Amino acid sequence: MIKVKEYRGHIRNWEALCGELDIDPSLARGEREEAILAKAYKTWGCRMADHMYGMFAFALWDEEEETLFCLRDQFGTKPFYYYQTEDGRLLYGTTIRRIMEQPGFVKELNEDMLQIYLTLTYGAGEDTFFKGVKKLLPGRYLIWKDGKVTVKRYWTPGFHPDESKSLEDWADEIHSTIGQIMPEVKAKDETAESFLSGGVDSSYVLAMSDAKTADTCGYAEERFDESRLAAETGRILGRECFRSLITPDQYFGIVPYVMYHMEQPLGDASAIVFAIACQDTAKHTKLCYSGEGADEFFGGYNMYRNAERYGENLKTFYVGNTNIMKEDEKKRILKRYDETNLPINLVRDIYEEIEGLDPLSKMSDIDIQIWLEGDIYLNVDKMSTAAGLEIRMPLTDMRIFDIASRMPSRYKVNEEQNKVAFRTAAAKVLPEEIAFRKKLGFIVPIRIWMADDRYNQDVRRLFQSEIAEKFFHVEEINGIFEDYIGGNSDNWRKVWTIYTFLVWYEEYFVKR
Numbered sequence: 457m458i459k460v461k462e463y464r465g466h467i468r469n470w471e472a473l474c475g476e477l478d479i480d481p482s483l484a485r486g487e488r489e490e491a492i493l494a495k496a497y498k499t500w501g502c503r504m505a506d507h508m509y510g511m512f513a514f515a516l517w518d519e520e521e522e523t524l525f526c527l528r529d530q531f532g533t534k535p536f537y538y539y540q541t542e543d544g545r546l547l548y549g550t551t552i553r554r555i556m557e558q559p560g561f562v563k564e565l566n567e568d569m570l571q572i573y574l575t576l577t578y579g580a581g582e583d584t585f586f587k588g589v590k591k592l593l594p595g596r597y598l599i600w601k602d603g604k605v606t607v608k609r610y611w612t613p614g615f616h617p618d619e620s621k622s623l624e625d626w627a628d629e630i631h632s633t634i635g636q637i638m639p640e641v642k643a644k645d646e647t648a649e650s651f652l653s654g655g656v657d658s659s660y661v662l663a664m665s666d667a668k669t670a671d672t673c674g675y676a677e678e679r680f681d682e683s684r685l686a687a688e689t690g691r692i693l694g695r696e697c698f699r700s701l702i703t704p705d706q707y708f709g710i711v712p713y714v715m716y717h718m719e720q721p722l723g724d725a726s727a728i729v730f731a732i733a734c735q736d737t738a739k740h741t742k743l744c745y746s747g748e749g750a751d752e753f754f755g756g757y758n759m760y761r762n763a764e765r766y767g768e769n770l771k772t773f774y775v776g777n778t779n780i781m782k783e784d785e786k787k788r789i790l791k792r793y794d795e796t797n798l799p800i801n802l803v804r805d806i807y808e809e810i811e812g813l814d815p816l817s818k819m820s821d822i823d824i825q826i827w828l829e830g831d832i833y834l835n836v837d838k839m840s841t842a843a844g845l846e847i848r849m850p851l852t853d854m855r856i857f858d859i860a861s862r863m864p865s866r867y868k869v870n871e872e873q874n875k876v877a878f879r880t881a882a883a884k885v886l887p888e889e890i891a892f893r894k895k896l897g898f899i900v901p902i903r904i905w906m907a908d909d910r911y912n913q914d915v916r917r918l919f920q921s922e923i924a925e926k927f928f929h930v931e932e933i934n935g936i937f938e939d940y941i942g943g944n945s946d947n948w949r950k951v952w953t954i955y956t957f958l959v960w961y962e963e964y965f966v967k968r
Contacts, residue, residue: 457518457519457520458493458494458497458498458516458517458518458519459494459516459517459519460490460493460494460514460515460516461515461516461517461524462513462514462515462526462536462548462549462550463489463490463493463512463513463514463515463550464512464513464514464534464550464837465489465510465511465512465513465514465529465533465534466489466510466511466512466846466848467489467492467508467509467510467512468509468510468637468640468641468853469508469509469510469640470488470489470492471640473492473496473507473508474488474492476507477491477492477495477496477499478495479491479492479495485643492508493514493516494516496508497516497518497525502525502597502599502608502610503610504527505527505529505530505597505610505611506610506611508529509637509640509853509854509855510529511529511533511534511848511849511852512527512528512529512533512534513526513527513528513529513534513535513536513550513592514526514527514536515536515548521601522601522602523599523600523601524546524548524598524599524600524601525597525598525599526538526548526592526597526598526599526600527592527596527597527598527610528592528593528594528595528596528597529594529595530594530595530611530854530857531594531595531749531824531828531829531833531852531857532593532594532595532828532829532833533833533836533837533849533852534550534833534837535550535551535591535833535834535837535838536548536549536550536591536592537549537550537551537552537555537584537589537590537591537592538555538589538590538592538598538605539555539561539586539588539589539590540588540605541560541561542560542562543560544603545560546600546605547560547561551719552584552586552589552719552720553719555589556586562587562588563586563964563965564586564587564588565585565586565587565961565965566583566584566585566586566587566588566589567792567927568583568794568797569583569584569585569720570585570790570927570957571786571790571793571794571797572797572799572802573585573721573723573953573957574780574781574786574789574790574950574953574954574957575775575778575779575780575781575782575786575799576775576776576778576779576780576799576826576830577722577723577724577778577780577831577949577953577956578720578721578722578723578724578778578827578830578831578834579591579720579721579722579830580775580776580799580802580826580827580830581593581802581826581830584720585720585721585960592607593607593829594611594825594829595609595610595611595612596608596609596610597610612809613821613824613825613857613861614861615810615813615817615820615821615861616861616862617814617862617863617864617865618862618863618864619864623867623876623877623880624880626859626863626867626877626880626881627877627878627880627881627883627884628881629859630856630859630877630878630881631881631884631885633855633856633859634660634664634850634851634856634881635664636855637850637853637855637856638664638665638850641665641745641848641850642743642848646743647741647743648665648666648667648741648743648744648745648848649667649668649669649670649671649698649737649740649741649743649744649745650662650665650667650669650670650671650695650744650745650746651670651671651672651733651737651744651745651746651747651847652670652671652672652686652689652690652697653672653673653682653685653686653747654682654683654684654685654686654689654893655682655747655893655895656750656875656878656879656882656886656890656891656892656893656895657747657748657749657750657751657756657851658686658746658747659686659689659693659882659886659890659891660747660750660878660881660882660885660886660891661745661746661747661850661851662689662690662693662695662745663693663882663885663886664850664885665745665850667695667745668695668696669695669696669697669698669740669741670686670689670690670695670696670697670698671697671698671700671733671736671737671744672686672687672690672697672698672699672700672733673699673700673702673729673732673733674699674700674701674702675701675702675900675901676701676703677901677904680899680900680901682899683699683701685893686699687699689886689890692886692887692890698736698737698740700732700733700736702729702732704901704905704908704910704911705911706732707728707729707732707900707902707905707911708905708911708912708914710728710731710732711728711914711956711959712959712962712963713731713842714727714728714731714839715956715959715960715963716960716963716964717731717838717839717841717842718834718835718838718839718960719838720834720960721956721957721959721960721961722831722834722835722956723780723949723952723953723956723957724831724835725900725902725949725952726835726899726900727835727839728900729900730835730836730839731839731842731843734839734840734842734843734845734847735843737843737845738843738844738845741845742844742845742846743845743846743848744840744845744846744847744848745847745848745849745850746836746847746848746849747849747850747851748828748832748833748836748849748851748852749828749849749851749852749853749856749857750851750856750875750878751875751895752820752823752824752827752828753820753824753851753856753857753859753860754860754863754868754875754877754878755816755820755865755868755869755874755875755876756874756875756878756895757777757823757874757895758874758895759777759819760816760819760820760868760869760874761869761870761871761874763814763815763816763818763819763865763869764814764815764816766815766819767815770807770815770818770819771800771803771804771807771818772800773800774803774818774819774822775799775800775802775803775822775826776803776822776823776826776827776830777823777827777831778827778831780949780950780953781950781953783795783798785950788929788932789928789929789932789933789936789954790927790928790929791926791927791928791929792927802826803822803825803826806821806822806825806826809821810822814865816865816868816869817865820860824857833852836849863877873892874895875895879891879892902948902952903946903948906940906948906951906952907940907941907943907948912941914955914959915937915951915955916937918955918958918959918962919933919934919937919954919955919958920934921958923958923961923962923966924958927957927961928954933954936950936951936954937951
């Protein structure tokens with residue numbers, strides 16, 4: 457007997473699996489997906505995820521073998537954590553708070569993570585900010601038997617360029633595959649809306665979906681406001697568009713809520729905007745599409761255009777999409793600094809795996825394994841769940857990655873453009889000015905808001921607090937803050953990264 461002990465997610469190819477595993481497809485979704493998990497484990501064992509498309513993390517108890525089997529999907533779209541108590545029991549769940557509520561958990565700060573966080577702005581790797589709480593990393597499964605934990609990897613990203621196809625061939629394959637995936641992303645009796653920015657990814661998802669409504673965010677500061685572009689895209693596609701106008705007061709007021717529900721600090725300024733968007737969207741729908749995944753798969757970030765220039769130097773510095781603080785600066789501001797605790801250590805094994813790949817493929821591989829799971833998918837999962845909204849990401853799919861894994865890098869990035877083949881595919885259903893619009897990057901006016909004394913008082917409070925004294929040389933971090941306020945530097949990201957850690961620490965170790 458296999459019992460589902462924990463499950464979060466959505467299985468896209470459930471209809472095919474019901475036929476293959478002899479499961480009644482008319483079952484309610486929850487009952488149906490639990491039946492799929494149990495029978496898939498019985499049928500395919502540890503390789504069950506090879507047969508499933510979607511977003512998922514789960515724990516199954518095998519009564520006959522007295523074994524716990526836990527698995528996280530290939531990209532880590534849903535989180536999974538575990539913790540061993542002093543008496544040898546295993547606590548586990550898709551949230552850290554679920555583990556914290558169980559007998560035997562001891563809450564302690566893992567201060568080593570702060571040093572990594574100040575560079576990356578998120579908790580990368582298997583360790584968390586709570587001592588002893590581990591993440592099950594993407595593409596892994598865990599077996600707990602006789603008091604022993606064994607973690608194994610069942611999937612690794614691989615890149616194998618196929619030189620036989622043209623740009624148009626790749627665009628056709630992307631387009632037809634998305635057309636195949638979209639009907640699976642929701643059931644016929646479900647109604648979904650779609651998040652929409654000014655970029656090609658969300659525009660393409662909206663164009664390929666049956667969503668009648670798009671949801672976007674904007675600001676009074678026009679140079680940061682993508683919502684006007686989004687509204688124009690919605691108009692062209694004949695969709696209604698809801699716009700959330702986000703104010704500085706609203707933005708700063710929700711930061712503690714975000715850090716609490718994120719469970720670990722996250723220094724991505726767009727996460728705050730996304731939390732507000734989820735709350736507003738949840739007022740009129742419970743299901744929404746979002747366009748994550750294409751940037752990492754198809755070369756969407758502007759930095760990827762420098763890949764060839766970096767060459768073999770990548771493995772000395774590239775740990776993913778963000779690199780906020782260098783080691784000499786962290787050494788100066790931290791009261792406790794460990795010279796051996798370096799971000800690059802997180803990816804040394806990955807660089808060994810990807811030896812021989814071209815520089816762009818190496819950067820993509822690092823971001824798929826580290827950045828996507830640690831920042832993007834964490835944000836999507838935590839903020840949507842907190843708001844009572846379910847988000848599904850059509851572009852995050854093994855079939856989409858399969859195309860990216862075979863596509864030569866010249867069809868991803870060239871001197872003029874990023875995501876070349878992906879944009880060419882999108883142009884089949886979008887006007888060229890939208891499909892080939894320059895990437896904006898979900899920008900937020902935080903760099904001007906946080907310099908304004910009307911909005912930065914909580915930053916000042918925490919930078920001068922006993923909490924800050926506990927971890928930082930406060931004169932140093934306040935020097936960074938004052939340089940930024942005075943217009944002598946553009947160090948707002950450093951200020952924000954320190955601030956979000958302090959807010960998170962206050963939520964979990966002072967207020968609670």
